[in-house]
Amino acid sequence: xxxxxxxxxxxxxxxxxxxxxxxxxxxxxxxxxxxxxxxxxxxxxxxxxxxxxxxxxxxxxxxxxxxxxxxxxxxxxxxxxxxxxxxxxxxxxxxxxxxxxxxxxxxxxxxxxxxxxxxxxxxxxxxxxxxxxxxxxxxxxxxxxxxxxxxxxxxxxxxxxxxxxxxxxxxxxxxxxxxxxxxxxxxxxxxxxxxxxxxxxxxxxxxxxxxxxxxxxxxxxxxxxxxxxxxxxxxxxxxxxxxxxxxxxxxxxxxxxxxxxxxxxxxxxxxxxxxxxxxxxxxxxxxxxxxxxxxxxxxxxxxxxxx
Numbered sequence: 001x002x003x004x005x006x007x008x009x010x011x012x013x014x015x016x017x018x019x020x021x022x023x024x025x026x027x028x029x030x031x032x033x034x035x036x037x038x039x040x041x042x043x044x045x046x047x048x049x050x051x052x053x054x055x056x057x058x059x060x061x062x063x064x065x066x067x068x069x070x071x072x073x074x075x076x077x078x079x080x081x082x083x084x085x086x087x088x089x090x091x092x093x094x095x096x097x098x099x100x101x102x103x104x105x106x107x108x109x110x111x112x113x114x115x116x117x118x119x120x121x122x123x124x125x126x127x128x129x130x131x132x133x134x135x136x137x138x139x140x141x142x143x144x145x146x147x148x149x150x151x152x153x154x155x156x157x158x159x160x161x162x163x164x165x166x167x168x169x170x171x172x173x174x175x176x177x178x179x180x181x182x183x184x185x186x187x188x189x190x191x192x193x194x195x196x197x198x199x200x201x202x203x204x205x206x207x208x209x210x211x212x213x214x215x216x217x218x219x220x221x222x223x224x225x226x227x228x229x230x231x232x233x234x235x236x237x238x239x240x241x242x243x244x245x246x247x248x249x250x251x252x253x254x255x256x257x258x259x260x261x262x263x264x265x266x267x268x269x270x271x272x273x274x275x276x277x278x279x280x281x282x283x284x285x286x287x288x289x290x291x292x293x294x295x296x297x298x299x300x301x302x303x304x305x306x307x
Contacts, residue, residue, distance in 0.1 A: 056150065062121070064146070066153035067262045073154060074251035076162035076195060080244040083166040083194040094238040098171045101232045101298060105178065112293035113230035114180040119198065121149060127202070127227060128209055129283035130290055131219040134276040137284075141276060143268035144212070148205060151262070155204040155252045156197050159245070163192035172235045180234040188236060196237045199245025200252065202227030207253045211266060212273050224249075226294045233298070 059065045066073075084091040104110050118124060125136045125148050138145045170193040172179040179185055206224025210217045228245055231237035237245075256262040 064149045067259045083168045097239040108293040109296040113233035116230035130287035131223040141272040147265045155201045167192045168194040196241040196245035199228035200248040203246040203249030
């Protein structure tokens with residue numbers, strides 16, 4: 001089951017989060033525009049997820065509260081520059097990368113990008129399983145799984161000040177070529193492209209996971225980079241969207257380190273990683289196929305373009 005569309009989901013999640021925190025009450029029902037695939041049924045009937053002595057509220061069905069209150073989230077409008085405009089070098093690069101990425105449509109790299117677009121749990125939790133070398137599941141690594149779920153919310157919400165302010169259109173809306181998630185296109189046209197929320201989440205997770213498995217740093221960071229690059233392949237983000245998404249991912253992780261609950265979960269996840277390695281648990285994904293798909297280089301168009 002996929003989270004789709006990303007923009008509608010996060011806008012609704014942001015509204016519910018702000019309303020909940022301002023009232024100090026349970027969240028109101030989700031807006032009608034939120035798709036059923038987002039409102040996945042919680043794995044327990046209650047409104048919390050519990051691991052040991054820790055209970056985390058769901059701020060939306062299937063979505064755990066982040067670690068940070070709304071006012072503590074990094075402000076993307078203060079941290080990223082204005083969205084690129086025609087006539088600038090950055091805008092020209094965005095167009096060149098976008099045109100070159102269209103050549104990958106239908107390829108194994110396109111299929112991997114389609115998989116990367118799916119932000120539903122448990123699917124998305126396994127994104128880094130090949131690079132870290134263990135399965136990342138609620139059953140085997142519950143604290144790590146919760147760490148990813150909660151930081152997901154923080155990273156995603158950190159992008160929306162800039163997204164809403166700049167309201168940048170997406171590549172598929174400009175070039176009229178397919179995206180890898182065609183069912184999301186109607187809503188994505190209404191959701192700002194800059195910065196990339198998927199990239200923000202993926203880069204935040206990559207940085208967190210390098211602390212859990214430092215010996216796997218290169219592989220983890222490479223996967224975090226490719227997760228953002230998948231948005232270029234999908235024809236739903238520009239290069240500058242992806243670049244600034246990484247800034248927001250890093251900013252979110254920097255702020256999370258001041259939160260004691262985050263640090264406690266990080267420490268618990270390190271123990272779980274060591275146990276999983278000792279038990280020689282293996283990732284559930286086809287790591288060879290993933291590596292082959294991700295080995296495809298993202299070409300950049302070099303010939304001059306006359307406008």
